[in-house]
Amino acid sequence: MALMFPRLARNFARNGYYPTDEITLERILQTLAPTASGRMRICDPCAGEGVALAETAHALGRDLVEACAVEYDRGRAAHARTLLDRVLHSDLFDTMISRQSFGLLWLNPPYGDLVGDHSGASQYQGSGRRRLEKAFYQRCLPLLQYGGILVFIVPHYVLDDELCGWLCNHFTELRIYAAADPTFKQVVIFGIRVRRQDLARPRDVAQVRERLQAIGAGQELAEVLPESWPWEPYAVLSVSSDMEHFYQLTLEPEQFAGEIHRLGGLWPDFILHFGQSGVQPRPPVRELSRWHLALALAAGAISGVVTSRSGRVLALKGDTYKDKVRKTEFTEDEDGNVSEVRILTDRFIPIIRAWEMTPGSPNHGRVLTISSSPTPNDEPSAPLPASEPHRERPQPLFFPGQIVMTAAVNHLVETGQFNPASILKRHLEGDWGNLSDDDWNLNQRALTHGDRLFSSYDVDTGDESTIWIITESDRSVTTLLLPSDY
Structure with a gap:
């Protein structure tokens, strides 16, 4: 996302890298305002050369902003380090970054379809077209604070029903404009992240979703980003907590060599680690x-x-x-x-x-x-009386928060076609239903790292055969829904 003139931008669009042009960047900066007090932390997970995020930091007040970025390309990451506070040369999907750490998320992800061996493919959860933009959106959403600002730059044709539904479920005050440079058919989407229970009235949300879908389908043209912002600027929140994690999970060979050089070798003193191997162990005290x-x-x-x-x-x-x-x-x-x-x-x-x-x-x-047991595990034990069951009921693995359901699921329950108790119990006990191995493993990791949990179950309700259960990443809400509701 380097800052470039429109006539040069086309020559540098490679490997899914589409820089933000100068005019679009200047007009986006007019939409942002700094917090009234405190320091701010902003992030660009696909930073390119880091110029766009650096300009954003200067517009908000450079001394009050910590600018963090991730960039896959080595040369662009090296350039970004000269402009920003913290830069990871890494694949975004190979990083550990603390949740809800940023008041502003500048997201101009790579453009293109996911392929089977792509590192982000296992991270994608959805039934629509598998796109890089959508995988990056899912990975980055938990990094943004509630009340934080999203600046999302994507080609308009990426806005399918699925992505429009995500945006409307996660953000309020959504506004969409066409980029000043039409080369890459980009639109700029602004929004404020909110919890689902704080969303606007369903009718208002539906109207916004319909407009996003119309622009994505090419049925309606988005207004070009105005030279002078007519609305109240989006205020970037101050830092709410320390960022505990911001690092790459695996090291490239060059990075590993640099760490060895910095430490003076894998083991500065060989005898310290291996000198005691031949010593007779002492008995415990x-x-x-x-x-x-x-x-x-x-x-x-x-x-x-x-x-x-x-x-x-x-x-x-x-x-x-x-x-x-x-x-x-x-x-x-x-x-x-x-x-x-x-x-x-x-x-x-x-x-x-x-x-x-x-x-x-x-x-x-x-x-x-x-x-120490008179009946080892491999020896059969006498059965317990029927009046004293010996099986312990599995305990829930997490707290579901408020349990809600969509209107379609509620209709099935009220008409007696479906009882949600059994699949909800399976969801809370870690039985994720009909998921692929990658998605199943993703849920297991989410139990540890606090990400979103997703289950899919086959049910017999006549017209509907599948029910989804989604527990939000902050464990505040668990939703039962049909795939068509998503």
Whole structure:
């Protein structure tokens, strides 16, 4: 997104890199205003040479702005480092960046269709046309603060029904204009990120969505970005928290070599790390508890061939498994009613197996088992009475927040065609339904990193056969919807 004259911009459109022309940039800057107090943090995840973000920082007040960027091309990233505060030379999908860290997101992503081996393909969630612009939008949305400003520069034909729906669900005060230079058929979209419950009235949202769709389909032309902004400027929020993460996950060979050079080698002192390998380990100062023994067994620390002083040879294999300890408690209320509560608690059971390997021993090959449990995991135990079920109900993996459903799903529930309880339970327990392996793994990572969770289930409701469940990244809302509602 380098700042360029229109007559030169065409010559530099390569590898999905479409720089922002000078006139468009100047008119965009008129739409932005700095916060009343405090420092601001802005981000360009596809920064190019960094000129557009640098100009934005100067317009907002350079001393009050921390400008952060990501750029895939080495040469452009090196140039951006001379203008901005923090620049990652990396693929955006190979970065770790703290959520809701920026008050302004300048997003002019690469243009083009996703291919099967593209690094961002597994990050795309949707049923529409698989485009780079949409994958970058999904990746970058969580980085923007609620109340933060989006400047989204894309070709108008990318605005299909799916992308228009995302924009209308995530942003308010949406405005769309054509770029000053028509070379790349770009439109500039402005918006303020809000939570779904804070969106405008459904009728107003529907009107905005229809206009975006009409412009995307070429049925309506967007007004050219005005020379003088007629509306109240978009105010960039101040920083709400420290940015804990802003780094690349994997290192390129050159970066790895630079780190080795900076550290003086992988290990400054070889003896420090390997000098103790031949020293006889000392016994522990106290007896290992079951917990410590279980950890040692699970880590493989108690495995191998041992020889006793008498010459006996045993091949040891340590392991551990988890058992349930049942506990029943009785409570009595003020009226004298007694209630029974059954509690199942995890207990780690260490187990060691030893194969007799002493040459000439009559017990050669015999397996000895040492366990703290009278009934090891591989031995069948007596079934519990039917009145005392021994299965523990799976616990929810996350808090769903407010559970809502679209009007179409609500109609199915009210008419008795569908009961959402079973699939909602599966969603909360981490059974994501009919998803690909990539999307399933993406949900598993989202449980750790706090990203959006998505499930898809087959249901039998007559006309509809699929129900989606989406839990927002901040876990504030869980929505049940039909694919046609998205």
